[in-house]
Amino acid sequence: MKRKLTLKSIAKEMDVSISTVSKALRDSPEISEETREKIKAYAKLYNYKPNNIALSLKNRKTNTIGVIIPQIVHHFFTTVIRGIEAEARENNYNVIICLSNNDFDKEVLNMELLANGSTDGFILSVSKETMQKEDYHHLNEVIEQGMPVVMFDRVVEGIPCDRVLINDTQGAKKGVTHMIRSGCRKIGIITSEDYVSVGRLRTEGYLDAHDDFGIEVDENRILKLDNIDDLDESAKKRIKTFIENNDLDGLFTVNELFAVYAARVIAKAGKTVPDDISIVCFTDGELSEHMMPSITAVSQHGEEMGRKAASILINKLERPEDETEEYGTSYIETSLIERESTRKLNR
Amino acid sequence: MKRKLTLKSIAKEMDVSISTVSKALRDSPEISEETREKIKAYAKLYNYKPNNIALSLKNRKTNTIGVIIPQIVHHFFTTVIRGIEAEARENNYNVIICLSNNDFDKEVLNMELLANGSTDGFILSVSKETMQKEDYHHLNEVIEQGMPVVMFDRVVEGIPCDRVLINDTQGAKKGVTHMIRSGCRKIGIITSEDYVSVGRLRTEGYLDAHDDFGIEVDENRILKLDNIDDLDESAKKRIKTFIENNDLDGLFTVNELFAVYAARVIAKAGKTVPDDISIVCFTDGELSEHMMPSITAVSQHGEEMGRKAASILINKLERPEDETEEYGTSYIETSLIERESTRKLNR
DNA sequence: TTGTAAGCGTTATCAT
DNA sequence: ATGATAACGCTTACAA
Numbered sequence: 001m002k003r004k005l006t007l008k009s010i011a012k013e014m015d016v017s018i019s020t021v022s023k024a025l026r027d028s029p030e031i032s033e034e035t036r037e038k039i040k041a042y043a044k045l046y047n048y049k050p051n052n053i054a055l056s057l058k059n060r061k062t063n064t065i066g067v068i069i070p071q072i073v074h075h076f077f078t079t080v081i082r083g084i085e086a087e088a089r090e091n092n093y094n095v096i097i098c099l100s101n102n103d104f105d106k107e108v109l110n111m112e113l114l115a116n117g118s119t120d121g122f123i124l125s126v127s128k129e130t131m132q133k134e135d136y137h138h139l140n141e142v143i144e145q146g147m148p149v150v151m152f153d154r155v156v157e158g159i160p161c162d163r164v165l166i167n168d169t170q171g172a173k174k175g176v177t178h179m180i181r182s183g184c185r186k187i188g189i190i191t192s193e194d195y196v197s198v199g200r201l202r203t204e205g206y207l208d209a210h211d212d213f214g215i216e217v218d219e220n221r222i223l224k225l226d227n228i229d230d231l232d233e234s235a236k237k238r239i240k241t242f243i244e245n246n247d248l249d250g251l252f253t254v255n256e257l258f259a260v261y262a263a264r265v266i267a268k269a270g271k272t273v274p275d276d277i278s279i280v281c282f283t284d285g286e287l288s289e290h291m292m293p294s295i296t297a298v299s300q301h302g303e304e305m306g307r308k309a310a311s312i313l314i315n316k317l318e319r320p321e322d323e324t325e326e327y328g329t330s331y332i333e334t335s336l337i338e339r340e341s342t343r344k345l346n347r
Numbered sequence: 348m349k350r351k352l353t354l355k356s357i358a359k360e361m362d363v364s365i366s367t368v369s370k371a372l373r374d375s376p377e378i379s380e381e382t383r384e385k386i387k388a389y390a391k392l393y394n395y396k397p398n399n400i401a402l403s404l405k406n407r408k409t410n411t412i413g414v415i416i417p418q419i420v421h422h423f424f425t426t427v428i429r430g431i432e433a434e435a436r437e438n439n440y441n442v443i444i445c446l447s448n449n450d451f452d453k454e455v456l457n458m459e460l461l462a463n464g465s466t467d468g469f470i471l472s473v474s475k476e477t478m479q480k481e482d483y484h485h486l487n488e489v490i491e492q493g494m495p496v497v498m499f500d501r502v503v504e505g506i507p508c509d510r511v512l513i514n515d516t517q518g519a520k521k522g523v524t525h526m527i528r529s530g531c532r533k534i535g536i537i538t539s540e541d542y543v544s545v546g547r548l549r550t551e552g553y554l555d556a557h558d559d560f561g562i563e564v565d566e567n568r569i570l571k572l573d574n575i576d577d578l579d580e581s582a583k584k585r586i587k588t589f590i591e592n593n594d595l596d597g598l599f600t601v602n603e604l605f606a607v608y609a610a611r612v613i614a615k616a617g618k619t620v621p622d623d624i625s626i627v628c629f630t631d632g633e634l635s636e637h638m639m640p641s642i643t644a645v646s647q648h649g650e651e652m653g654r655k656a657a658s659i660l661i662n663k664l665e666r667p668e669d670e671t672e673e674y675g676t677s678y679i680e681t682s683l684i685e686r687e688s689t690r691k692l693n694r
Numbered sequence: 695t696t697g698t699a700a701g702c703g704t705t706a707t708c709a710t
Numbered sequence: 711a712t713g714a715t716a717a718c719g720c721t722t723a724c725a726a
Contacts, residue, residue, distance in 0.1 A: 004492050006703060017713045022705060032711055047488070053409070053464035054703035056400045057718050085446060094460060097444045099432060113441060117400035117719090141394070145351050260637045267639060287637060290607045292614060353719060364697045369721060379695055401719035404702050464703085 005048040014042060056117070064094045065313060066119035068110055070102045070127045070154070071229060075285035076302045077125070080152065083306020084123060091314050102229060104129035108138040115141075120317050121148040123309045126156055128229065131195055148316040150309045154197060162316070163329040164309045168198050168282075171298040171334030172205025173212075175280035176252050178296070178336055180213050182343040184250030184278055188221040190239060190258045192228040199228055202254045202282060221246055231257040240265050250278045256287040259295050263341075279341040293340030305332045352395040361389060403464070411441045412660060413466035415457050417449045417474045417501070418576060422632035423649045424472070427499065430653020431470060438661050449576060451476035455485040462488075467664050468495040470656045473503055475576065478542055495663040497656045501544060509663070510676040511656045515545050515629075518645040518681030519552025520559075522627035523599050525643070525683055527560050529690040531597030531625055535568040537586060537605045539575040546575055549601045549629060568593055578604040587612050597625045603634040606642050610688075626688040640687030652679045 003009070007025075011018045016035065024031045024039040025048070031039075042048075056062045065088055069077050081097060088095050096119060100107035107127045114122070122142065130136070131154065139159050143149055149161040179187055189206045192199025203222065210217045223242045225235050239258060243251075243265045251266075253259040259281035266277055273279055273293055281288055284299035308330055338344075350356075354372075358365045363382065371378045371386040372395070378386075389395075403409040412435055416424050428444060435442050443466060447454035454474045461469070469489065477483070478501065486506050490496055496508040526534055536553045539546025550569065557564045570589045572582050586605060590598075590612045598613075600606040606628035613624055620626055620640055628635055631646035655677055685691075 002491055007705095008703075018703090019705080019714075020712055022703095023712085026705085030711065035711080049459060049463045051404075051464040051703050052460070053400055053403045054718090055705085057398075057404050057702090057720095058704045058706095060718065062400070081446070082448075095445075098442075099428070101429075112396065113399070116396045117398040144349055257633075257637070264637075264639055286604075286634060290604070290611075290634060291637070292611055292639060354721095355719070365720085366698075366722080367696060370696090373721085377695065382695085398719050401702090402721085404704095404718090405720050405722095407702065 004051075005043070005046050006051065010039065010043060010046075010048065014039060062094075062118060062120050063092060064096055064119045065310065066111075066114040066122045066124075067095055067097045068100055068107060068114075068122060068124040069097070070100050070125060074229075074283075076153075076283050076300055079300075079302030080306035080309075083303035083308075084310045085306075086303075087307040087310035087314070091310075093310075093314060100127045102127045102129055104133055104135070111138045111142060115145065115147060119147070121150075121313045123150045123152065123306075123313055125153040126151065128154075128196060128227075131156060131197070148313055150313045152305055152309045156197070160325070160327055162312050162327050164305055164312065164332065165329060166300050166305060166332045166334055168201035169205040169208065171282060171300070172202035172252065172254075173209045174205075174334060174336050175282070175296070175298045176206050176209035176250075177212070178338075178342060178345070179250040179252070179278045179280060180209060180215065181345055182278060185215065186218075186221070186246070186248050187250035187252060188223065188242070188246050188248045190223045190225065190242065190251070190253040190262065192254060193224050193226050196228055199224070199254055206252055221248065225258075228255060231261055236261060244269065248277055251280070253279070253281045256281050256283050256285050256295070256297070259341075260287050260291060263291065263295070273341050274343050278343060280336075284337050288339065291341075296339045296342040297337050298334050299337050300334060301332050308332065351398075352390070352393050353398065357386065357390060357393075357395065361386060409441075409465060409467050410439060411443055411466045412657065413458075413461040413469045413471075414442055414444045415447055415454060415461075415469060415471040416444070417447050417472060421576075421630075423500075423630050423647055426647075426649030427653035427656075430650035430655075431657045432653075433650075434654040434657035434661070438657075440657075440661060447474045449474045449476060451480055451482070458485045458489060462492065462494060466494070468497070468660045470497045470499065470653075470660055472500040473498065475501075475543060475574075478503060478544070495660055497660045499652055499656045503544070507672070507674055509659050509674050511652055511659065511679065512676060513647050513652060513679045513681055515548035516552040516555065518629060518647070519549035519599065519601075520556045521552075521681060521683050522629070522643070522645045523553050523556035523597075524559070525685075525689060525692070526597040526599070526625045526627060527556060527562065528692055529625060532562065533565075533568065533593075533595050534597035534599060535570065535589065535593055535595045537570045537572065537589065537598070537600040537609065539601060540571050540573050543575055546571070546601055553599055568595065572605075575602060578608055583608060591616065595624055598627070600626070600628045603628050603630050603632050603642070603644070606688075607634050607638060610638065610642070620688050621690050625690060627683075631684055635686065638688075643686045643689040644684050645681050646684050647681060648679050655679060 007018045007021045011021045021039055024036040085095050098110040107130055136159055143160055152164040155163045191203045194200040239261055243262055251262055259279050271277055280296045282298045284297040288295035288297040354365045354368045358368045368386055371383040432442050445457040454477055490507055499511040502510045538550045541547040586608055590609055598609055606626050618624055627643045629645045631644040635642035635644040
């Protein structure tokens with residue numbers, strides 16, 4: 001096992017001082033052409049790479065972005081990460097990903113961990129539990145210490161940080177409007193309780209769309225589940241009775257899983273999609289794409305979102321501290337991906 | 348913005364030396380009860396946390412595991428990560444995840460980056476491109492430098508490291524055997540070219556199962572695609588003609604995506620699953636669970652795999668260096684999850 | 695019981 | 711043109 005090369009070991013080997021080596025490798029004009037080339041050749045030969053940890057300590061800068069997300073399972077988060085990574089790499093930043101599993105304690109733990117020297121800033125989507133508790137001390141703490149934070153997707157109010165959101169309301173509105181235009185008049189929605197921001201906003205979009213067409217909304221056609229991340233038994237049961245007890249001709253769901261399960265219930269009831277009932281879901285993932293019939297979806301453009309979040313964060317990090325602190329909210333537009341679960345519009 | 352507390356700042360504030368603070372916080376008996384309590388109280392009040400970077404540099408140990416995987420998109424990798432994280436946390440290790448996107452250069456880059464002080468060891472599944480190139484210099488390099496490596500799922504031979512595999516051959520055999528037992532005699536397989544280890548092994552299992560029952564295998568019933576990670580247009584086309592040109596009564600695929608697309612082709616051809624043709628796929632993910640009909644799958648037990656890989660790695664990391672180096676391969680058993688795409692067996 | 699100093703691997707400043 | 715030294719934040723012999 002050969003030990004990793006350090007400036008020290010190179011210096012010793014070549015019989016010069018550590019600082020000479022350092023300068024030579026950084027192409028300092030202080031060092032003579034000759035020694036410079038000699039040292040660089042040696043370093044290259046033995047594949048010297050500076051120790052990142054030492055650099056971080058020295059520079060008080062890690063060039064690393066910490067990403068904290070509830071669950072990686074979701075295709076959406078995957079695409080966001082891809083965007084973050086791409087943007088980060090282009091700007092010479094690294095990315096550390098931590099999963100909170102929708103668990104408040106884990107979110108806090110991860111942040112504290114990364115905040116202790118491992119990252120320069122954070123990109124996060126807060127966990128469901130955190131939203132319920134409304135305890136944001138961990139966020140405020142890192143911000144107090146000068147680490148910028150960018151929240152995306154699941155954001156909370158009252159924190160001094162930037163935000164990147166998809167236009168949830170508008171996205172839902174697009175989806176529901178599409179169904180109304182195609183003739184649906186009894187559209188149901190499966191969404192989350194209002195404390196989850198994305199659920200609340202998407203419900204709003206659903207209402208807006210109806211409003212625009214002057215269609216009255218039947219409260220019975222709104223199903224609010226408390227767990228929007230998985231499809232557990234209780235959710236299944238509630239979706240089943242919801243579908244069975246409502247004579248719907250359209251259904252909007254805030255995620256793929258609900259749509260897929262609803263499709264199953266609908267099929268069992270002997271109805272067909274989209275002839276008897278249309279379906280549109282939020283999030284464009286693998287499920288909606290591959291189901292039979294495939295499901296029309298509101299695409300969240302996760303990659304773009306990730307890029308945006310990273311670019312905002314990096315900007316803050318590179319900027320001299322003294323500039324006036326201003327926080328903004330950026331919106332990423334959604335787009336409707338028409339598939340087999342909705343009727344074609346005549347335009 | 349309050350600057351983060353350091354030993355130095357505490358020392359200054361409390362008018363003692365840095366080492367006194369350090370010792371007090373680490374409960375050294377050298378320090379008097381009184382000062383110790385005083386210092387600890389102060390640290391607690393102002394929420395002192397040691398700087399990880401400094402600790403890493405000092406200890407030449409980061410307590411961090413680097414995980415490098417081709418794509419996080421796959422539900423399987425998600426579960427593996429969960430396992431790694433769980434095991435790591437229990438042993439006081441952190442996890443850094445990097446995606447290679449199946450790209451050789453990115454795999455190399457990520458490893459070099461993390462190897463320069465950020466991690467103590469690696470857990471990785473090598474990218475497709477790396478397998479094709481058969482260029483493993485980056486792996487050998489980090490191992491040379493004394494960083495242990497554990498490969499999982501997609502492994503290559505000839506590298507001095509531990510391996511965690513699922514029993515691919517046996518898993519495929521289980522799936523195919525199940526179909527044979529249920530009466531299928533013309534079973535096709537959609538797999539990968541042999542240079543992807545998992546594809547090769549699963550093809551073997553397919554052959555083994557036939558062998559056991561003395562059924563001859565028709566070469567035409569084996570479709571080897573080169574990209575096993577996505578379902579691109581060329582793959583779709585080849586699957587389509589494969590299904591159409593073979594009169595199959597059973598189909599085994601090495602991933603979910605292929606099974607799902609095949610199901611679509613089968614449905615279009617007017618055949619039904621499982622009455623006309625049974626389907627079993629490798630990997631137990633969201634797709635196979637939610638499709639209609641749901642697809643019988645060989646579950647890979649990713650979480651267990653992740654735990655195992657992490658535990659092996661941590662073990663190596665904690666063990667005194669001088670012990671004899673021995674590398675082993677652990678196998679994770681698969682299990683068959685029966686769903687709607689196969690006929691029930693009478694037992 | 696407390697403090698001093700060296701060292702982890704770098705870089706930057708200031709000698710020589 | 712080259713080298714010594716201090717510093718980043720921490721731990722730990724070793725002195726006092």
